[in-house]
Amino acid sequence: MTRSAARRESSALTGRTIALVGLMxxxxxxxxxxxxxxxxxxxxxxxxxxxxxxxxTVSDIFASLGEAAFREGEARVMRRLLEGPPIVLATGGGAMMNADTRALLKERAHTVWLRADIRVIAQRVARRDTRPLLRGKDPFQTLSAMAEVRYPHYAQADVAVDVGGGAHSQAVEAVITALKSHLDSRSETRP
Structure with missing residues (x-):
């Protein structure tokens, strides 16, 4: 894609941050x-x-300050990023659990829930021991429990895109297609 075509595509989708939400x-x-x-x-x-x-590091924050302090910092960082110029933002898996962050995402971003089969995610995260919420636990069981709590919040995203099995380039195309469809449907319903 040429640079000018990318700019046209970008201007059609942006004006707001594009925030990706979903499980780690x-x-x-x-x-x-x-x-x-x-x-x-x-x-x-x-x-x-x-x-x-x-x-x-996130691991050090969890270890020395605890999850509550991490979540407070996460909310402050999300606010700062969302109040800035439009970007593509990969949120932390728990960011949508904060009501203020959810409201700010709704107000200032196009939100995209990246959904993937929990077994696929569990295989991915088991490769590295860098995620404090999974340390010493069964990844599939832990992610399943997280999904039960978090999916209702993720479902508030503007669009959901199923990812996981294909190439990342396919996921990018799916996100762009879903966002365009979402924005087109919004413009059709405006008076």
Whole structure:
């Protein structure tokens, strides 16, 4: 795709941040980076931004300050990112659990739930021991329990895109198609 075609596609989809939500391991960061490049937007990974703000890794935050402190920092970082210029944002898996963050996402972003089969996600996250909520636990069981609690919140996203089995480029195309469809349907319902 040419740079001018990417700009046209980007201007049709943006004006607001595109926020990817979903369980850890669903591909938010990887798909988000590719989506941002495709649309000519900056990319931000919520967990990376939290680490920069705190001056420590997510694992260290959990270990030394606890999950509650992490969630408070996450909400502050999400607010800062969402109040800035439009970007592609890979949120942390728990970001949608905060009511204020959900409201801000609804107000300032096009939200995309990246859904994937929990078995696929469990296989992905089991490859590295960097996720504090999974440390020492069965990934499938833990993710299944998370899904039960988090899916109703993720379902509030503007669109849902099933990802997981195919190439990341296919996920990017699916996200763009779903967003275009969503925006087209919104413009048709306006008076």
């Amino acid at each position: 391991g669903a591909g938010k960061s990887t798909v988000g980076r590719r989506l941002a490049a495709r649309l000519g937007l900056a990319f931000a990974d919520g967990d990376d931004e939290i680490e920069k703000a705190a001056g420590m």
